[in-house]
Amino acid sequence: MFTGIVKGQGKIVQLQDNHGTEQIRIASSLIDPENFAIGESISINGVCLTITKFQNNDFWVDAMPETLKRTTFDELQLNSLVNLEPALQVTERLNGHFLLGHVDTTAVVTKIEEQSSSKVFTLKIDSSQMPFIVEKGSIGIDGVSLTVVAVGSDWFQVALIPYTLKETILGQLKSGEKVNIETDILGKYVVKMNNEVVDYE
Template structure:
């Protein structure tokens, strides 16, 4: 589990494919890692299977490739990194599982006096899980929803987020990994079950 507070920006140093699986090598400056550690890479929970100083490897299976934008990445791509939540960690964002729901596309960037407003597309099937002032993880970054339509949403990022994550360098039409709020999913499912039971 994660909180959506990015701790480091890493760089993809290698991509190797074996059958349907991919092995990624990531350069980082997170500090010590161990075999079996969970780490979120652009919001995707993956397991450290090998590591050296300032570098680690993870393996990515087909289901993850299908649901995320990893297939679009290449050597040199910058990625958001967050180690797994520990019992004594501060929860600064919201509960993020690292289980990406889908990908969205940046539709527009609007620079304001003290922030940048980003509008993204999202498949309509995920609309029930996003609400104004609720939370969403975009490439692993915990953000508050400013506005929601049937198939789009808007968030704002402050200068700190622009500098400390890859969101500040996103280009229009670039894809991102999206994870909707797990609490919203459970509430929606419970309400839907209750409505069905009343029929």
């Protein structure tokens, strides 16, 4: 489990296909063999993956075909930067919101507007996801916990402060690019239970 508070960034230094599974080598000073172990979970651009091995100070993860299909991982390239967050420890403060690292879908950035030192991003998403996205609610974008500021039939907006723009890869986003989306798990359960009550009646 994660909180959407990115702890650092990593760089893709090697990609190799293993019968449909993408093996990814990431360089980062955040994740090292002295403080992390093989088998631990880590959020990479919002995707929960398992550390499979260390090579020098780099670490490897495997992205299965389902992950490649549902996320932006099929577009990763050498030297791409990624957001990193280690799994939440029970002693840590919950500064963002609960994220499982189970990406629901992707969204496309359609507009970026500057407002003072912040930026407002408009993202287009499949309308089937909109019941889980509410104004003032939480959403995970490439592993970053953000607050939704406006919603439409198939779009929503988030506002990013200078710190988030600087400390995550979201500050490098351009119009037309895709991002990973994880909607709020609590919202999913509420919608599911409400639908079951309606069906029962």
